[in-house]
Amino acid sequence: MELNTSELLSLLEGDNINVSEVLDQVEEMKKIQKVKNKYKDKIKTRKDGRQVYVYIDRKQIAAGNEDELYKKLYLIEYGEETYSLRDIFPIWIRWKRDYTPVSVRTLRIYTEEWKKYFEPYEIVDIPLVKLKAKDFVKLFRQWTCKRQMTQRMFCNLKSIINGIYSYAITELETVRVNPIKGIDMRQFPMKPVRNDDDVFSIEERRKLLDHLSEIDEIYALAIRFDFQVVMRFAELAALRWDHVRGDRIYIDSQYLLTMEMDEDMNFHNKECENFDHVKGNTDQGFRYIDLTSEAKTILEKVKEMNPDGEFIFMNKGKQLSVSTFNDKLKRYCRAAGVPERSSHKIRFCSASILYENGVPLAELRRMLGHTTTAMTLHYIRSVVSDEKSRQIMEKALA
Secondary structure, X not given: OOOOHHHHHHHHHOOOOOHHHHHHHHHXXXXXXXXXXXXXXXXXXXXXXXXXXXXXXXXXXXXXXXXXXXXXXXXXXXXHHHOEHHHHHHHHHHHHHHHOOOOHHHHXXXXXXXXXXXXXXXXXXOEHHHOOHHHHHHHHHHHHHHHOOOHHHHHHHHHHHHXXXXXXXXXXXXXOOOHHHHOOHHHOOOOOOOOHHHOOOHHHHHHHHHHHOOOOOHHHHHHHHHOXXXXXXXXXXXXXXXXXXXXXXXXXXXXXXXXXXXXXXXXXXXXXXXXXOOHHHOHHHOEEEEOOHHHHHHHHHHHHHOOOOOEOOEEOOEEOOHHHHHHHHHHHHHHHOOOOOOOHHHHHHHHHHHHHOOOOHHHHHHHHOOOOHHHHHHXXXXXXXXXXXXXXXXXXXX
16 A cells, blocks of 8 residues: 555554554655656656557556556566565456457356455565465365365366466566476365256256247247257357358357446446357357257247347347346246246257267267367256156166
């Protein structure tokens, strides 16, 4: 925290800060002023006024405003001595927003997880250059004691640490090594998660589809169609009629709620927009899915309801809303007598059924648009009922 001279004197007189801390603050203030004096005449502003920047050893250093730029320059000049995880996190988040394809939604998740899992611990205020593997081992043990954290959350938090260190190593050059790289993560006990009961079973799928077959409404048809494919909702909502080509439907876009992050790291929802890319911005996302006879029948009904629409699934002239889709799905689940689940669990269900019926893992990975087989394996769950499983065991092992 940077304080001016009068504030330092006030704290000293009130015994809120000792002489040593005052001297440290004074020394930091001197360094900050040196940075400003060194670079103030070298800072330039982009033509659109959105960023300021300066060149150091032919490398451009940019920020949204001069204060942020001075923080980066301070890191470059003195970062090895003083800057901590707490100092670098907001700079890293803004850099991710400005220079990488990461979504603002992901940045919001990072920020929420930072506040919950990092800020309460002393490690975030230790200078980065002084942090050792044992400091992170201590933090990880605090997180995972009594098996209170899932493997998925633990991996998310590690990605924040790895991201900060990658930025500090390659962009700021304040440290050379990421200390968590050599830690054996198997030593930390994770909270067990039962996944088999969070996806539609074959029987639940049948009961829900039987109920939906009696409902002549666009959301009911969209849910029925979703069970015939393995799309994300954002991909389904972005489908146009020209995506249907013969017996296949092609996926190359998504309909997403957009967000923006301001300079104070506040997040604001904007409007839903169509994007000509799919999740992860990878080539694997651009794909096709073969249409079943049931899927074709559903599309014929939708065409009768929506003959002139640009998009396949439209309600009152607008693309479908994910919140309404999920609300409708839960309402239909209650009416059909099956557990309420979100739209994403339809994707899990369809992937699991396809795998159990012999679709090769590599082909299923392509259909899902995944970049790795490990990601696809995460989607494969047991979709047979306990009674059916018992019958199979009885037949196989008797």
